[in-house]
Amino acid sequence: MSNTIKMPTRRLVTRRQALAMTGAAAAAPFILRAGRAIAATELVLVNWGGDAIPNFDNAFAKPFEKETGMKVTIDGTGPTDGKIKAMVESKNVTWNVCDADGFTSENLGSKGLLEEIDYSIVDRNKVRPGHAFQYGCCSYIYSYVITYNSSKLKQAPTTLADFWDLEKFPGKRTFWKYMSGALEAALVADGVPVDKLYPLDVDRALKKLEEIKDHIILWESGADSQRFLREGEVSMGLIWHTRSTLLERDTKGEVKWSFNQGLACPSSWVVPKGAKNVKETMQFIAFMQKPELQVELLKSMSNGPANPAGSAMAPADLAKIDPGNEANWKIQIPMDVQWYGKNYNDVLNDYLDFFAS
Amino acid sequence: MATEVAAGTSRRKLLPIGNRQDQVYWLFVLPVLLCLLVFFLLPLFQVFWISLSDPAVGPDNYIKLFDNRAIKRVVLTTLRICTITTVFSVVIGYMIAFTVAIAPPRTRSMLMFAILVPFWMSVLVRAFAWVTLLRSEGVINSFLMSFGAISTPLSMTNNEFGVLVGMVHYMVPYAVLPLLASMDGINPSLIAASRGLGAGPVQSFVKIFMPLTKPGIFAALILVFIMTLGFFVTPIILGGGNTVMIAEYITVQMQQTLRWGLASALATALLVVVLLLIGALSRSMDMRKMLGGG
């Protein structure tokens, strides 16, 4: 604890100390809380808020406490890369495990901002091949799927190339503001074979996007994507399958979607560098690999089990909405987490600039 | 006797320096100054430091501000949107302020209430209210299409137009207040004098009323411009990703792409511009008066 506040006098205040100082007042309660944790280990799981708070609590936190006596608090702050970096550099890490994108683990991990996953505790075999990252372990599968408003379109778009067919599929389209899916869609529409997408040819993708740029609006939050489709602001979009599921249910089938050519992405549990109770945190991550818990989350949130065993045991009605389900997995495009991890920061700026111009 | 008198006079004349009253004064101010230092100036200094040290020590981030194509675009977009917003807000604000200024007392308090209500409404709520009105199947398009005024919906949101509408709506009350303050300061008999000396209502407005509200117009222009520079929520909700302003760009660099140095440099530059504008503003007028205070 003492090194949080300690101020070396022999050199100028570095950014980290500076941040620590700003955070000092705000951090005071956390220091106290951490102090209590010595008596009874308490973990903090940070996700993106909303329904995910009670759902994660029910699926993971409560069973874990029941089994181990360790309490897990769900914090819905939203662990953006910037917030994780700020926390790590302030040297006052109060978060244990964050719900992050798969490629975030590569991106932040390579910058020394994350703890390595201890695969002596976490089981590599309980995730799909390639989903056990060095600085993160797959938490669930989600997918950017082709979703459309059937009242706006006479026929169903089935491929990513259909986004470029303005005659057959009139109306605006929506892609994610933070890039995932849009570049892949452009390259597929431009004729790149699905298995040769990565490394993404960004220039080619942006050039292809230029063709329909005036018809694209970007969704910022999941709620935006739902709103755009529900209100007919767009006729089709590439949005999270979790939201598509909700939309289909809420509009009584007016909004339709399918996994075909969806971009299947692993989310990951990441642990900020300098987190307390790393061992217990790893135990908690391992605990969350239990297939039956992951099916719970599939049921409540449509989050696809990271553990193939979870997908295998899901009942038929849930299997339909599980991106990890064998039949669904086959028709989707798997995201190259390594490529995103290396290129995300640069390419995102180009992508945003492209739309802002 | 003489010295006593002298001491008494000097105490009355000068600020009380060095006496007990003075110490008490500083005692009260000190906590505020400390808070300001710790929670405001220090972080500000850190931001400045980050801009010079991340990723490497040096002025690179500031150089980038000038030769990065994307930043140039964001800055130009921001300046364009802020300028248009400012002009429209002040023009509309002027009309509203004028209506209020000449309204009888009861109408005036009703109008003032209507002007101030939006202050209590979150910017998020207001932006979404505009989405409801402007979107392609929204209130305005549905209305226009219902009697065939248009056949395809007008594109009024998820573009710069939507952003401008939302921002102007947000900023109009801020324009009204300094304008109204300057209008209220005009002696009504000046207008009567103008009429009495032969100027018609329009001439009196153009030659007398308008010139007398110049300080208010100037204040409103700068105040609105400064505030619009930092707009974040409205462009995101009404811009649909096609309108990126400085604040959003800074946020993306902070949260998504981790270019803190660049973000801090941009934030510092923005702060300098705002401080310069405030300097221009305070030099030309009494700020408290402008904001309707004492």
Place this chain on the structure above:
Amino acid sequence: MTMHDTQGDLCIENLVKQYGNLRAVDDVSLRIRPGEFLTLLGPSGSGKTTLLMMIAGFVAADAGRIGLGGRDITDLAPEQRNFGMVFQGYALFPHLSVRENVAFPLKIRRRPKSEVEAAVKTALDRVQMTHLADRLPRQLSGGQQQRVALARAMSFQPSLLLLDEPLGALDRKLRVDVQMEIKKLHQELGTTFIYVTHDQEEALSMSDRIVIFRQGRIAQIGTPSELYDQPQSRFVASFLGESDFIAGTVQSIDGGIARIATPAGEILQNGAKHPSIGSAITVALRPEKIALLAQPTADRRNCLPGRIIAWRYLGGHLSFEIAVEGIGPIRAEIAAAEGQPFLQEGKRAWLAWQPQDGVTVTEE
């Protein structure tokens, strides 16, 4: 009603302005001759300013009409009336220099540039403000601002100048100077001046005629001396200068002289018209008309007994307050030398005055 006004007369006929339950101007008729200096005088709220604003065109009439030289201007906008106006507090345009202020009415009338310059110079010369032509109003003293306001109001040679308490903001000494200047200006210009004030001295010293207002109505119109010497009502007698009032009953009338019984004794009163015998009558008396006597007089003068209550020394004269039984305190102004014997509280004294010095007034 038709307009019978001669050339140039400003003719006000049965003008009414109502604010809620209050009749600010109540059926006022008035004729103002060209070149006249007419003062509207009255206490605040008496309707004088409202009437001026109606003449200027800022306040619309509820009834009645205003005519100028045979033309009906009742509904004309202020800027179409072509009157000059000096406002209370001057209303100089703060963003314009002295020169621009004075040029304003000329530029509005689109006079040629050379004419504007000449007219501005003439107007500023007239008020001796040429040397300050480039100053802004806030850089001028009150008296200077006042002069600029005058210059501005007359620069375009209006046929009528309206002045709304123009001296109200000046201190007393300066006020007397400016009064003289305005008076002189009036004589030089030959323009009709309509002047509003609540200051009776100002009205008396400057006006050709004074209109005294009371509660929206005209109480009396006349030259200053007519109003001072022949007030028709108790209100006018007390508003314009000081007056003592003695009430009584008419006993008899003989050759224009009324014999009046008062509680303090009998008095005589000259007059062309008297109320009928037996009715009540009020006589107004200026304090300076009263003499103090140690003994009752045997001459024709009226004589009532009283006791000295108080006095004030006012330089050239003494102002006494004297209790007269059944009538109340009476004020008398006596030359300082003649008052010396009476400087004793409670001292008995006789008040004496000529029957022609009193004025019969109505009780209004």
